Amino acid sequence: MDSNTPKKQGGSLGESQSNRGASWAEKTFLAICYAALGLPLLLLVVLIVDVVIDGWPRLNWAFLTNYPSRKPEMAGILPALVGSAYLMLLTAAIAIPLGVGAAIYLEEYTRPSRITSLIELNISNLAGVPSIIYGLLGLELFVRAMQWGRSVVAGAATLALLLLPAVIMTAREALRTVPHSLREACYALGADRWQTIWRVVLPMSLPGILTGVILSLARAIGETAPLVMIGALTYVAFLPNSLKSPFTALPIQIFNWVSRPQAGFHTNAAAGIIVLLALMLALNGAAIWLRVRLQRRMDW
Amino acid sequence: MEPALKIPDKGSPKPELKRRPDGSDPADDPAAPQIKMFAKSLRAWFGPAEALRGITLPIRKNCVTAIIGPSGCGKSTFVRCLNRMHEVVPLARVEGEVYLDAENIYGPSINPIAVRKRIGMVFQKANPFPTMSIRQNVLAGLSLQGLRCRAPEELVENALRKAALWDEVKDILDRSGVSLSGGQQQRLCIARALALEPEVLLMDEPCSALDPIATAKIEDLIHELRESYTVVIVTHNMQQAARVADFTAFFYLGELIEYGKTETIFKTPQDPRTEAYITGRFG
Ligand SMILES: Nc1ncnc2c1ncn2[C@@H]1O[C@H](COP(=O)(O)OP(=O)(O)OP(=O)(O)O)[C@@H](O)[C@H]1O
Ligand SMILES: [Mg+2]
Numbered sequence: 001m002d003s004n005t006p007k008k009q010g011g012s013l014g015e016s017q018s019n020r021g022a023s024w025a026e027k028t029f030l031a032i033c034y035a036a037l038g039l040p041l042l043l044l045v046v047l048i049v050d051v052v053i054d055g056w057p058r059l060n061w062a063f064l065t066n067y068p069s070r071k072p073e074m075a076g077i078l079p080a081l082v083g084s085a086y087l088m089l090l091t092a093a094i095a096i097p098l099g100v101g102a103a104i105y106l107e108e109y110t111r112p113s114r115i116t117s118l119i120e121l122n123i124s125n126l127a128g129v130p131s132i133i134y135g136l137l138g139l140e141l142f143v144r145a146m147q148w149g150r151s152v153v154a155g156a157a158t159l160a161l162l163l164l165p166a167v168i169m170t171a172r173e174a175l176r177t178v179p180h181s182l183r184e185a186c187y188a189l190g191a192d193r194w195q196t197i198w199r200v201v202l203p204m205s206l207p208g209i210l211t212g213v214i215l216s217l218a219r220a221i222g223e224t225a226p227l228v229m230i231g232a233l234t235y236v237a238f239l240p241n242s243l244k245s246p247f248t249a250l251p252i253q254i255f256n257w258v259s260r261p262q263a264g265f266h267t268n269a270a271a272g273i274i275v276l277l278a279l280m281l282a283l284n285g286a287a288i289w290l291r292v293r294l295q296r297r298m299d300w
Numbered sequence: 301m302e303p304a305l306k307i308p309d310k311g312s313p314k315p316e317l318k319r320r321p322d323g324s325d326p327a328d329d330p331a332a333p334q335i336k337m338f339a340k341s342l343r344a345w346f347g348p349a350e351a352l353r354g355i356t357l358p359i360r361k362n363c364v365t366a367i368i369g370p371s372g373c374g375k376s377t378f379v380r381c382l383n384r385m386h387e388v389v390p391l392a393r394v395e396g397e398v399y400l401d402a403e404n405i406y407g408p409s410i411n412p413i414a415v416r417k418r419i420g421m422v423f424q425k426a427n428p429f430p431t432m433s434i435r436q437n438v439l440a441g442l443s444l445q446g447l448r449c450r451a452p453e454e455l456v457e458n459a460l461r462k463a464a465l466w467d468e469v470k471d472i473l474d475r476s477g478v479s480l481s482g483g484q485q486q487r488l489c490i491a492r493a494l495a496l497e498p499e500v501l502l503m504d505e506p507c508s509a510l511d512p513i514a515t516a517k518i519e520d521l522i523h524e525l526r527e528s529y530t531v532v533i534v535t536h537n538m539q540q541a542a543r544v545a546d547f548t549a550f551f552y553l554g555e556l557i558e559y560g561k562t563e564t565i566f567k568t569p570q571d572p573r574t575e576a577y578i579t580g581r582f583g
Contacts, residue, residue, distance in 0.1 A: 182427055182429060182430075184427070186440075186444060187385065187388055188416055188423070188493075189420075189444050189445070189492070190416045190444065190445050190496070195444050195446075196444075199443070199444055200431070203431040204431050
């Protein structure tokens, strides 16, 4: 055949002139890809710029440290901020042990069977359930059945349920990255399964697990529907001081301000959104930082 | 808790040995060393695939036993059966008996963890713990078993010296175990196994990633180890087997074809397959 053919194949990384059809199709495809990437990004930038223009002048120390008020220029987000922080800490405290424990059980203790695949299927299904359903569950289970009331612990338990599927799945993924040969090395040194998990498998998968947990928390901090469902307050003039105390959270506060008629509250909402976005970015940044740090400790 | 493996002092068991094809029996030799381990009709499976088809083989005390044979013949599987590591693989199964001193380590009351504490292992692929420093890697066996060590620095130095690694790592003991080269990692794994002072050391191709100098050091080490330990070494290197081993076993397709003194196996092999393999005319 044509002596050029193998040459062209060998140089397939460069442009191939003879194959204009493919390159045209490729260019079109690339254009569509860029559009698909660019459009949402553009929308996002417009939204953020709009929010920042609206809310930036309102952002000051008093806004962060004031209690809500009838007058928009006096109102602040302190209870919402503290409520969100409290909520996140409790959510993490519930979701991490449960989620990591379930992941360890599924990855290290079970052998593949019909029951475990059923469990797996259900976990991935649960990850897709709308958050308001979790709110309903939390309302029935924690607020009413457990009689925790419309409290911060009920909210945290509900959010923890919401996060569990994602935490379990990312933790399993992280556990799976630990090579079998390391577990074998451990067993050959006379360690049992428990020691192998605690001393070798968990330390190695910690970066992945932590990243997954923090990213899930970053998602949870913006969750509104389940908290509305279990009855977070919208006007709170005090800080939560116990597990059972009523609370509000940032998204609830923002939601409340947006639905007021006065323009001043809309400005407040925009400022609140900036704070919420900053918190989410900080959490995501922390996840990246942790992963890089822990990974460097591992493979220099 | 779990019944620990007893350490009986009854001397070696007297199970029947596989006779060599010429009818002579290594056990008949009155000068033959005591038997430390003895595999009897050992069969092993990976799921439905049978990897070992009835191996009967003695491992003599304070001797080096080399296992040779073509790739895939079951050498690794055999040594993994000797410290109950085979069953760690999902769907893997073992039948038969393996005696350590006088006790069957596949007996019903035996805890595999107690067996593995007495039988150290170096794997074919180096596997230091990435989350641990070099020092912690050497001490990993002790810390995993929850043992306290009175002089950890001394222990680390001794183990690393024996594994011919000390000079290269003495200044970087706090670096991660995986920051070393492949050959250094393998020697680190040898040091990790030695730090536990096992009675038997199983080495699955310990030198396959090492340069000739490190290989020579490891071979010297094996010579030394013989004084106080029993060593089983899998190797693809005929010269290495001839240099370090007192006894050699030739495996082929999951079966033991021939076992005897290394000299005998290499100079006057009885089976044509053994001869073909050691002279490099196989296949
Ligand atoms: N994890 C496994 N799952 C299924 N089959 C396996 C597994 N490991 C090994 N085998 C099979 O068992 C047989 C024996 O393998 P083994 O690893 O003992 O060979 P080997 O003699 O050590 O070979 P090599 O010299 O290449 O290391 C081979 O046929 C192999 O295909
Ligand atoms: Mg092998």
